[in-house]
Amino acid sequence: MATDSPRVCPAKLAGTLDSNLRKIFQDPSKILSPYIKEGMTVLDMGCGPGFFTVEIAKMVGPSGKVIAADLQEEMLKILKKKIQGTELESRIKLIKADEDKINVTDKVDFILIFFVAHEVEDKDKLFSQLRSVLKDDGKFLIVEPKHFHVSTEAFKLTLKKAKDNGFNVQPGPKHLFSQSAILTNR
Numbered sequence: 328m329a330t331d332s333p334r335v336c337p338a339k340l341a342g343t344l345d346s347n348l349r350k351i352f353q354d355p356s357k358i359l360s361p362y363i364k365e366g367m368t369v370l371d372m373g374c375g376p377g378f379f380t381v382e383i384a385k386m387v388g389p390s391g392k393v394i395a396a397d398l399q400e401e402m403l404k405i406l407k408k409k410i411q412g413t414e415l416e417s418r419i420k421l422i423k424a425d426e427d428k429i430n431v432t433d434k435v436d437f438i439l440i441f442f443v444a445h446e447v448e449d450k451d452k453l454f455s456q457l458r459s460v461l462k463d464d465g466k467f468l469i470v471e472p473k474h475f476h477v478s479t480e481a482f483k484l485t486l487k488k489a490k491d492n493g494f495n496v497q498p499g500p501k502h503l504f505s506q507s508a509i510l511t512n513r
């Protein structure tokens with residue numbers, strides 16, 4: 328089912344999210360290696376076509392697990408096709424999320440939401456549900472596009488909602504074209 332919301336990046340743009348060009352300025356392994364270790368359970372919330380999911384599955388290894396959740400069935404289909412028949416398939420659980428329900432129940436060590444939060448209308452609901460699945464000693468990396476897509480002010484408001492829902496918020500790593508924060512349970 329496609330989503331009708333104009334906020335949500337349509338599946339027809341999956342190719343631009345999953346390009347070799349993007350890898351040059353947003354290399355998933357460079358961005359995630361400080362946080363993800365073998366054996367972890369990781370949630371890639373709003374995974375899209377799986378630009379980060381595939382790399383995360385390699386990083387967690389055969390003893391780890393990735394939960395890849397997205398609102399759009401089409402995005403999950405693209406990811407499914409990419410991993411089908413590979414050794415990564417059994418490490419990746421695909422979840423169809425609803426607009427205001429993440430539909431994830433597993434407890435996770437790490438959450439990534441990359442370029443997703445600005446597409447979610449009810450951020451309070453999102454953060455409270457994500458907090459309920461993050462392990463006590465878990466970490467959460469939130470990355471949003473910068474400037475005209477998501478203003479500094481809008482990102483601050485998003486982080487305030489994270490704080491209101493019980494997360495401790497620290498500045499995240501600096502990457503080109505993006506702004507980020509690291510969230511932990513208080």
Ligand SMILES: C[S@@+](CC[C@H](N)C(=O)[O-])C[C@H]1O[C@@H](n2cnc3c(N)ncnc32)[C@H](O)[C@@H]1O
Pocket residue numbers: 335336344345372373374375376377378379396397398399402424425426427429440441442443446447
């Ligand atoms: C701009 S894309 C980014 C995809 C991926 N994180 C990446 O960086 O390549 C945003 C994704 O978030 C998904 N999304 C938006 N709102 C969502 C929600 N409430 N729950 C789950 N996924 C959502 C969209 O369907 C889309 O695939």
